[in-house]
Amino acid sequence: xxxxxxxxxxxxxxxxxxxxxxxxxxxxxxxxxxxxxxxxxxxxxxxxxxxxxxxxxxxxxxxxxxxxxxxxxxxxxxxxxxxxxxxxxxxxxxxxxxxxxxxxxxxxxxxxxxxxxxxxxxxxxxxxxxxxxxxxxxxxxxxxxxxxxxxxxxxxxxxxxxxxxxxxxxxxxxxxxxxx
Numbered sequence: 491x492x493x494x495x496x497x498x499x500x501x502x503x504x505x506x507x508x509x510x511x512x513x514x515x516x517x518x519x520x521x522x523x524x525x526x527x528x529x530x531x532x533x534x535x536x537x538x539x540x541x542x543x544x545x546x547x548x549x550x551x552x553x554x555x556x557x558x559x560x561x562x563x564x565x566x567x568x569x570x571x572x573x574x575x576x577x578x579x580x581x582x583x584x585x586x587x588x589x590x591x592x593x594x595x596x597x598x599x600x601x602x603x604x605x606x607x608x609x610x611x612x613x614x615x616x617x618x619x620x621x622x623x624x625x626x627x628x629x630x631x632x633x634x635x636x637x638x639x640x641x642x643x644x645x646x647x648x649x650x651x652x653x654x655x656x657x658x659x660x661x662x663x664x665x666x667x668x669x670x
Contacts, residue, residue, distance in 0.1 A: 495553075495605055495606075495609050496605075497601075497604070497605040497608060498600075498601035498602075498604045498605050498666075498669055499557065499598075499601050499669065500555060500556070500557055500598070500601045500602050500605050501555070501556040501557075502553040502554075502555060502556075502565060502602070502605055502606065502609070503553060503554055503556060504553070504554070505541065505544065505552055505553065505554045505564075506554065507541065509554045509561055510537050510538070510540075510541045511534070511537070512561060512589070513537075513554070513561075513564050513589065514532050514534070514537040515589075516563070516564070516587070516589025516590075517532055517564070517587070517589070518531050518532055519589075548574040548575065549568065549569040549571075549572045549573060549574060549575060550566060550567065550568045550569070550575070551566065551567045551575055552564070552565075552566045553565045553566065553606075555586070555588070555602055557593065557598060557601075560590070561589075561590075562588055562589065562590040562593050562598070563586060563587055563588040563589045563590065563593070563602065564586065564587055564589065565584070565585065565586035565587075565602055565606050566584065566585050566586070567582050567583070567584050567606065567609075567610060567614070568582065568583045568584075568585075569581075569582055569583075570582075570583055570620070575614055576614065578614070578615030578616075579615060579616075579617045580616060580617060581616065581617055581618045581619070581620055582610050582614065582616045582618075582619055582620070583619065583620045583621065583622070584603075584606050584607065584610065584619055584621065585621070586599065586602050586603065586606065588602070595629075597668060597669075599633065600633075600636075600637075600665055600668075600669075601669060603633070603637055604637075604662060604665065604666065604669075607619065607637065607653070607658055607662075608662075611655050611658065618652055618653065618654055618655075619639075619652070619653040619658075620650065620651065620652050620653070621634050621639055621650075621651040621652075621653070622648050622649070622650055622651070623648065623649045623651065624647075624648060624649070625644060625645075625646065625647070625648065625649050631649060631651075634651050634653075635651075636661060636665070637653065637658065637661050637662075637665070638653050638654075638657035638658040638659075638660060638661035638662075639651040639652060639653045639657075640652060640653075640657065
């Protein structure tokens with residue numbers, strides 16, 4: 491990434507070597523891991539291999555999340571078709587978690603999602619965003635619906651959701667009123 495994204499009181503920046511152990515520990519916490527599609531514990535070695543490969547990724551982008559100068563979480567953007575993210579007009583998938591416990595369940599997650607979604611639509615020129623959520627993760631389902639996502643498909647294992655720009659813009663107008 492050329493420069494950090496700074497919006498809605500959040501900074502989305504490249505992940506640094508100093509971040510990876512904290513991110514791994516957060517990701518391995520049961521309350522975070524249990525809401526992921528892949529719930530395996532991540533080892534130190536797996537995290538290091540993942541981090542070393544980030545620079546070569548063209549179809550993914552990973553961010554450390556900062557709030558008031560502190561690392562508070564993680565976010566990503568992926569191309570399900572493995573096309574480079576900069577190829578305009580494609581469908582992208584986003585994900586995030588707040589690892590710092592004091593910020594979970596706060597409006598800060600919306601600040602991250604708004605910054606990430608703006609970046610996808612405005613800078614990467616995405617046609618549509620998708621999210622895949624566990625059916626048991628009611629908080630994520632509600633969260634995504636408040637951002638404008640609609641449920642496309644649901645079974646016992648996952649819920650597929652999509653976000654069109656027009657739906658996002660309508661939801662964004664409501665949500666940004668609460669950011670001071």
